[in-house]
Amino acid sequence: MIKSELIAKLAKDNPHLYQRDVERIVSTFFDSITDALARGERVELRGFGAFSVKKREARVGRNPKTGEAVQVEVKYTPHFKTGKDLRERLNGK
């Protein structure tokens, strides 16, 4: 399922809403999560899962092809942990 299919499904199930409102709901949903992570915050959605930010320290890496040492900058990466309910539902429990 891609974003446009999610919007179409929500629009179909909520015929009293304008399509553009459904689009704004979905983009606000993902923008809120993105903005919180960009502030370094956690996002916890009970039953679904939690997003957090992990810091990867700066390090001296190596170009695997040439063997050359390169400085790798500090890096922040989002992480998702599946919630208990969803994890169980994925396995038919």
Add this chain to the structure above:
Amino acid sequence: MSDKTLTRADISEAVYEEVGLSRHESAELVETVLGEIAAALVAGHNVKISSFGSFVLRDKNGRIGRNPKTGEEVTIAPRRVLTFRPSQVLKQKLNASLRDS
């Protein structure tokens, strides 16, 4: 990282402010969005949200594991797990704002 945590209530509030529905309906719709994503995943479909990331299902084989505390052998049944692959855009946004903070 910050100790603050964003929850459903915060997302509902953002939808309320952004879209102009009632608080009650905003909260319900946030729940529906989560429900639809979960339903697609439970039905075995990956979910791909452009400029955010993909929720990707992976089937893992069963294996014999070991309780690291007791050393006891336990069988781990085959199972389906969910992984999140952040999009380039999401990763860039995090680094753009967190690197100089």
